[in-house]
Amino acid sequence: MSVTPTAMRPPVAADAPRTVAKRSSRSDWRRLWQAAPFVLPNLLGFLVFTAGPVLFSFAIAFTNWDLQRSVPFRWSGWENFSVLMADKDFWLYFANTVYFLLGMPVAIAGSLALALLLSQKLKGVVIYRTLFYLPSFTSGVALMILWKALYNPDFGPVNAVINSVSDFLHLGVKAPQWLLSTANLVGLDVEKVAFTGKQFGLGARDAIIIMGVWTAIGGSNMLLYLAALTNVPQELTEAAELDGATNWQVFRNVTWPQLAPTTFFIVVMSFIGGLQGGFEQARVMTNGGPAGTTTTLSYYIYNKAFEEFQIGYASAVSWVLFSIIFAVTVLNWKFGNKETTY
Amino acid sequence: MSKPVKTILAYVLLTALALTMLLPFLWMVLASFKSLAEVEKLNPFPTIWHPENYLSVFQQVPFARYYFNSVFVASWVTFLTCLTSAMAAFAFARLRWPGRDKVFQLYLATMMIPGVVTMIPNYTLMVKLQLLDSYAGLIIPAAFSAFGTFLMRQFMLTVPSALDEAAEMDGASPWQIFWDVILPMARPGLITLAIFTFMGNYGSFFWPLILIKSEHLRTLPIGMLFFDTVYGRQTNLIMAASVMNIIPLIIIFVVSQKFLVQGIQMGAVKG
Numbered sequence: 277m278s279v280t281p282t283a284m285r286p287p288v289a290a291d292a293p294r295t296v297a298k299r300s301s302r303s304d305w306r307r308l309w310q311a312a313p314f315v316l317p318n319l320l321g322f323l324v325f326t327a328g329p330v331l332f333s334f335a336i337a338f339t340n341w342d343l344q345r346s347v348p349f350r351w352s353g354w355e356n357f358s359v360l361m362a363d364k365d366f367w368l369y370f371a372n373t374v375y376f377l378l379g380m381p382v383a384i385a386g387s388l389a390l391a392l393l394l395s396q397k398l399k400g401v402v403i404y405r406t407l408f409y410l411p412s413f414t415s416g417v418a419l420m421i422l423w424k425a426l427y428n429p430d431f432g433p434v435n436a437v438i439n440s441v442s443d444f445l446h447l448g449v450k451a452p453q454w455l456l457s458t459a460n461l462v463g464l465d466v467e468k469v470a471f472t473g474k475q476f477g478l479g480a481r482d483a484i485i486i487m488g489v490w491t492a493i494g495g496s497n498m499l500l501y502l503a504a505l506t507n508v509p510q511e512l513t514e515a516a517e518l519d520g521a522t523n524w525q526v527f528r529n530v531t532w533p534q535l536a537p538t539t540f541f542i543v544v545m546s547f548i549g550g551l552q553g554g555f556e557q558a559r560v561m562t563n564g565g566p567a568g569t570t571t572t573l574s575y576y577i578y579n580k581a582f583e584e585f586q587i588g589y590a591s592a593v594s595w596v597l598f599s600i601i602f603a604v605t606v607l608n609w610k611f612g613n614k615e616t617t618y
Numbered sequence: 619m620s621k622p623v624k625t626i627l628a629y630v631l632l633t634a635l636a637l638t639m640l641l642p643f644l645w646m647v648l649a650s651f652k653s654l655a656e657v658e659k660l661n662p663f664p665t666i667w668h669p670e671n672y673l674s675v676f677q678q679v680p681f682a683r684y685y686f687n688s689v690f691v692a693s694w695v696t697f698l699t700c701l702t703s704a705m706a707a708f709a710f711a712r713l714r715w716p717g718r719d720k721v722f723q724l725y726l727a728t729m730m731i732p733g734v735v736t737m738i739p740n741y742t743l744m745v746k747l748q749l750l751d752s753y754a755g756l757i758i759p760a761a762f763s764a765f766g767t768f769l770m771r772q773f774m775l776t777v778p779s780a781l782d783e784a785a786e787m788d789g790a791s792p793w794q795i796f797w798d799v800i801l802p803m804a805r806p807g808l809i810t811l812a813i814f815t816f817m818g819n820y821g822s823f824f825w826p827l828i829l830i831k832s833e834h835l836r837t838l839p840i841g842m843l844f845f846d847t848v849y850g851r852q853t854n855l856i857m858a859a860s861v862m863n864i865i866p867l868i869i870i871f872v873v874s875q876k877f878l879v880q881g882i883q884m885g886a887v888k889g
Contacts, residue, residue, distance in 0.1 A: 304715075304716045307713065307714060307715040307716070308715050308716060310713060310715070310792055311709045311713045311715040311718070313705075313793075314705040314706060314708050314709035314713065314792070314796065315705070315706045315709035315710070315721075317701075317702040317705060317706070317762075318702035318703060318705065318706035318762055318763075318767055319706065319721065320762075321702065321758075321761060321762025322725065322728075322762050322764060324743075324762075325736070325740060325743075325758075325759045325762055326728050326736060326762070326764060327724065327728060328739070329735070329736040329738075329739035329740050329743070330728060330731060330735060330736060330739075332739040333735050333736060333738055333739045336738065336739065343742075390635070393628065393631060393632060393635075394632075396625075396628050398625065398628060398629065398632075402875075404632045404635075404636055405879075406871075406872070406875060407636040407639055407640060408635070408636065408639055409871075410639060410640070410643070410868070410871070411639055411642075413817075413867060413868075413871050414864045414867045414868065414871075415821075416821035416823070416839060416863075417821070417823055417838075417839040417842045417843060417863075418838075418839075418842055418859075418860040418863035418864050419642075419860070419864070421842060421843075421846050421856060421860055422642060422645075422646050422857070422860050423642065424846070425649070425853050425856065425857065426642060426645065428853075430658075431657065431658040431853070433645055433660075433662070436658075436660045437660075440660060490638075490639070490642070494639060499879055548730065551732075552732040552733070552734065555734075555824065556823050556824075559823075559827070559843075560823075560843055560846075574732070574734050577734045578734070578824070578828075581737075581738050581741075582741075582827075582828050587738050587742070590738060591735075591738055594732065594734045594735045594738070595735065597732060597734065597735075598731055598732055598735055601730070601732060602730070605730065
């Protein structure tokens with residue numbers, strides 16, 4: 277029995293190359309017996325509530341299971357998936373999910389900018405860091421309800437400010453309807469995945485994106501960048517400055533490449549989180565509306581599973597979502613990993 | 619640009635940004651003291667302060683119950699998660715046993731799977747076990763974390779094995795090594811895990827939403843949603859409820875800042 281990793285203790289007779297390849301199964305059993313009480317509680321829970329459900333969910337996706345038993349249960353093969361592909365709603369909600377990713381580059385760039393600002397040697401930086409992290413740390417239903425009130429087009433402070441600034445400067449700008457509007461920045465249509473000029477503006481989706489950026493910009497990503505920035509070797513930046521490089525050049529050619537692994541990690545995690553997100557916002561602020569414009573794939577799955585009880589179909593959609601996330605992650609790795617090794 | 623000017627500019631920028639972050643919070647707190655008619659006015663400050671709004675929240679909905687439920691469930695989940703994760707992490711980081719690495723890879727593989735995938739089967743399992751609408755149903759499935767094990771293992775790997783060896787030579791059993799040597803050294807990791815688990819479960823929304831039907835079992839997020847759905851027109855009360863919702867988080871954060879920042883940076887940068 278050994279509690280120490282082999283690599284870290286001095287070589288001992290037992291490490292001498294053996295001519296017999298197989299370890300004694302008796303000592304295997306002993307080690308299992310020893311490790312069991314430590315690992316079993318967590319492992320059992322993991323199998324029952326994580327690994328098992330993953331397999332079970334995969335199986336359900338090939339059935340027409342309806343919790344309300346309105347149709348007899350049967351194995352439906354690929355039917356759920358073919359219905360899904362032809363489902364106009366699925367594609368609309370997929371487009372919504374992708375649209376919500378628009379906030380990601382803004383939030384990441386913002387986090388980097390804040391981190392750069394905070395890494396200046398200034399007194400009281402910790403206080404500012406705390407304040408920046410506050411929205412992220414307290415995020416949840418309460419903050420979403422707050423923003424819902426802020427965005428109220430008739431009574432909320434956001435429009436009150438926009439209107440009074442517009443009146444004061446005689447701009448004649450009409451304040452957006454925010455959570456009540458199907459408008460968006462790219463003119464995405466409501467009935468089908470197409471672009472139209474009639475839907476151009478600031479609507480529910482953009483309201484949620486803005487809230488998302490405010491929440492995330494000072495959050496964990498900023499902290500990760502802060503840590504990474506302290507690891508940028510000073511000799512490099514100093515050498516560049518001595519060579520007469522401007523601040524921007526130093527950033528672009530020294531700092532930014534040094535941050536590449538952190539950026540890569542942040543981008544990968546942001547994609548994974550972003551693609552499966554949007555549920556809480558939709559459920560709390562808009563119920564997926566108006567006209568389904570804030571329904572992301574995760575909200576769609578929730579709706580199908582727990583409001584309509586079509587858990588067979590919902591499971592199929594959730595596996596499609598997982599496949600999308602997986603594919604995007606693999607692409608990120610293939611593309612991004614090259615850039616981060618040198 | 620000279621150094622002092624740069625410094626002043628930096629402070630100005632920092633302060634402006636901090637204010638932007640804080641504005642929604644400030645509005646929320648101020649609005650919670652206003653009368654309903656005043657909430658819509660442009661002036662953020664109430665002309666008359668109404669602290670009784672906070673009491674009204676407790677009268678409109680069983681807010682104290684919601685609070686209790688959230689803290690109760692989150693505490694249990696935190697305790698169970700930390701205990702099982704630390705024990706399992708010890709087995710992965712320090713003990714050698716057949717299948718160890720394969721099992722750990724299984725843990726890693728499932729960390730990328732979206733939560734929605736497992737919610738549906740877990741729900742049907744709760745129905746089968748008749749744990750729907752119960753504290754046990756809220757606590758047990760949430761208490762087993764692959765991430766928690768992963769995090770604790772990371773921390774434990776950094777503990778020098780010389781300490782283990784010394785204890786082993788003194789004839790310590792694995793349990794003693796775990797409890798007396800490794801766990802104290804991995805304490806920062808444990809505290810970080812505890813804080814994140816508590817906060818995560820305190821704000822947990824999806825699972826309580828689908829599991830809980832009875833009013834007396836509602837956790838804060840679900841209670842807030844219910845409050846907003848039914849009494850949403852009373853913005854001042856809603857804001858008071860939101861403030862009360864957030865305060866425990868702010869307290870935890872301010873008190874444990876150092877640990878959290880370290881924990882996040884260690885968990886990810888070490889990779």
